[in-house]
Each structure stands twice: as structure tokens, then as C-alpha cells.
Amino acid sequence: MEGHQRNLYLYERFNARVVGVSRDDVTTLKYWGDGLGVTFPLLSNVTGFLGTYFQIQPEGKPIFGRRTVIIDKTGIIRYVRDGSPEFKDILLFLKKLNQEGGKP
Amino acid sequence: MKRKVFLILCMMLVGMWLSACATTQTAQKPYRISPQGTVIWEDEFEFMPPPPDWKLLRPEGGGDINFGFMRSDLGGFPSTTTFAYDEEPFGCTAASFEGREKEFFKRFLFNAILNFQVLDRKEVQVVGGEGLQVDVEGKDPVRGEKVRARVIFGKRGDRIIGFYITQWRPMDGTYDTAAFDIFDKFVKSFKFLKKSFYETL
Numbered sequence: 001m002e003g004h005q006r007n008l009y010l011y012e013r014f015n016a017r018v019v020g021v022s023r024d025d026v027t028t029l030k031y032w033g034d035g036l037g038v039t040f041p042l043l044s045n046v047t048g049f050l051g052t053y054f055q056i057q058p059e060g061k062p063i064f065g066r067r068t069v070i071i072d073k074t075g076i077i078r079y080v081r082d083g084s085p086e087f088k089d090i091l092l093f094l095k096k097l098n099q100e101g102g103k104p
Numbered sequence: 105m106k107r108k109v110f111l112i113l114c115m116m117l118v119g120m121w122l123s124a125c126a127t128t129q130t131a132q133k134p135y136r137i138s139p140q141g142t143v144i145w146e147d148e149f150e151f152m153p154p155p156p157d158w159k160l161l162r163p164e165g166g167g168d169i170n171f172g173f174m175r176s177d178l179g180g181f182p183s184t185t186t187f188a189y190d191e192e193p194f195g196c197t198a199a200s201f202e203g204r205e206k207e208f209f210k211r212f213l214f215n216a217i218l219n220f221q222v223l224d225r226k227e228v229q230v231v232g233g234e235g236l237q238v239d240v241e242g243k244d245p246v247r248g249e250k251v252r253a254r255v256i257f258g259k260r261g262d263r264i265i266g267f268y269i270t271q272w273r274p275m276d277g278t279y280d281t282a283a284f285d286i287f288d289k290f291v292k293s294f295k296f297l298k299k300s301f302y303e304t305l
Binding site: 002003005006009010013035036037038088091092095 | 192194195196197198207210262263301302305
């Protein structure tokens with residue numbers, strides 16, 4: 001999340017917005033986000049349906065797997081990567097998407 | 105029988121030669137030495153290297169630092185000194201060094217759970233621009249260890265970069281200030297040879 005926060009000015013340049021999703025409750029996320037200095041939205045999804053939707057909900061575990069998803073302005077998923085975010089890869093993809101006119 | 109042994113020997117030699125080729129390819133160095141004796145790192149950075157007793161540190165598959173150097177010091181555990189260049193020091197703020205300093209020290213050596221005391225804080229010149237140098241000492245009375253660190257924040261384009269040195273000692277050990285001089289020489293000699301990835305976007 002810290003890396004995304006550092007890159008916010010570049011995401012704005014490429015007409016992209018970033019949102020974090022977690023299974024933590026709202027209060028926990030607020031303290032966690034404030035501690036890191038995160039200013040973009042963090043969504044609390046305690047019930048975990050987003051994890052099921054994005055197929056990152058390990059069975060029987062109260063957490064999500066780590067996955068980066070880029071959705072374009074028409075709602076089409078254009079990029080999916082598992083594990084820690086590859087920030088340079090993400091930025092290059094967003095730049096390309098923005099140049100194509102398919103603003104995320 | 106002799107012919108069979110000869111064939112096996114030939115096959116082994118070919119195998120050894122192939123494995124030697126593979127080793128050479130994977131061991132490609134990310135740096136070269138300039139005629140002036142400086143290190144040119146991936147054609148992106150130039151700096152004066154530390155003496156040969158310092159080992160190169162480079163995280164595989166990414167990590168908290170870009171690269172650095174480490175030396176085992178005389179004395180008992182944990183007597184070591186490490187310094188590094190970090191393109192993405194902990195924290196997010198790029199507006200001010202002071203803001204980044206606060207964020208950075210929330211995470212710096214976090215796992216060691218130390219009580220830090222700021223020894224000195226001053227403005228410095230680094231990589232051709234303004235910077236901030238912070239000297240700290242952390243102590244862990246339970247494990248009987250202490251660490252002295254110098255963190256230097258500078259700018260590369262719009263982003264804050266960092267250099268830092270940590271020197272660990274047992275609680276009754278003495279610090280080696282000469283290592284900090286070597287670090288300072290490394291930082292003073294450090295140059296960017298081209299724009300960063302972020303500046304080219």
C-alpha cells in the first residue's frame with residue numbers, strides 16, 4: 001500500500017484511481033491506513049464476497065490472497081497479477097492503457 | 105572396456121564444460137569499474153566503492169534496498185556494519201524530508217524493536233541537491249545489543265531516495281567511526297547517470 005501511495009501522482013497522470021480491499025473491519029483499516037499515511041480509499045469487505053468474485057478467497061481462511069487487478073473504464077478486467085505488486089509493471093501498463101484511450 | 109571408460113570420460117568433460125558455460129552466464133555482474141576506479145552500476149549509478157573487505161549485498165527478486173555493502177566487524181555478535189542505497193525508503197511523503205523521516209523511522213529496523221534516540225539531525229548536500237541527515241542510536245537492553253545508524257534522505261526527480269548505514273554492537277562494544285567515513289565517501293561520490301524509471305514515465 002505504501003508503494004501505491006508513493007505512486008499516486010503517477011496514477012493520476014494516467015487517469016487511474018487506486019482502491020485497496022481487505023477483509024479487516026473499518027476501524028482496523030482506518031488505524032492501519034492512518035499509520036501508513038495512505039490517503040486513497042481502503043474498502044472493508046468483512047464478508048469476503050469480493051474475494052470470491054476475484055477468486056482470491058482461500059477456502060476456510062479469513063483473509064484474501066494478494067492480487068492486483070486493473071479494471072478499465074468500461075469495467076473490463078485488463079490486468080491481473082498475484083503476489084506483491086510489481087509497481088513498475090503496473091505503471092507501464094497504466095501508461096499504455098491511458099495512451100490507448102482505455103482509461104482505467 | 106577402455107573405449108567405454110573413454111566415452112564416459114568424454115561425456116563427463118562435455119557435461120562439465122556445459123555447466124561451466126551456464127555458471128558464467130548466470131554470474132554476470134551488474135557493474136563495471138571505470139578507469140577512475142569508480143563503480144558504474146547497471147549504467148545508472150556511479151560511486152566510489154568501499155575497500156575490498158566489504159561484501160556486496162544485492163537482494164534477489166527485489167527487496168528493501170537496491171544494493172549495499174556489508175562487513176563483519178571485530179567483537180562478539182552482532183558486530184556487523186551494513187550500508188545501502190535505497191530507491192524507495194520506507195514511507196510515502198515526498199513533500200518534505202522531515203515528513204518522510206517520521207514515516208521512515210516507524211519502520212526502520214522495526215523487527216528489532218529498539219528504542220531510538222536521535223543523536224544529530226542536519227541539512228546536507230547529497231546527489232547534487234538538498235538532503236537531510238539523521239544520526240540515531242537504538243538500544244535493546246533485553247538482548248544486550250545496540251545499533252548506531254545514519255540515514256541520509258535526498259531527491260531523485262520528484263521522489264525521495266535514501267542512503268543508510270547501520271552498525272550493530274553488543275551493548276558493551278565500541279562503534280567504529282571509520283566505517284561511517286567510508287559510508288560518507290560512498291554517498292558523496294554517488295551520481296545518477298540517467299533519469300530514473302519514474303522520471304521517464
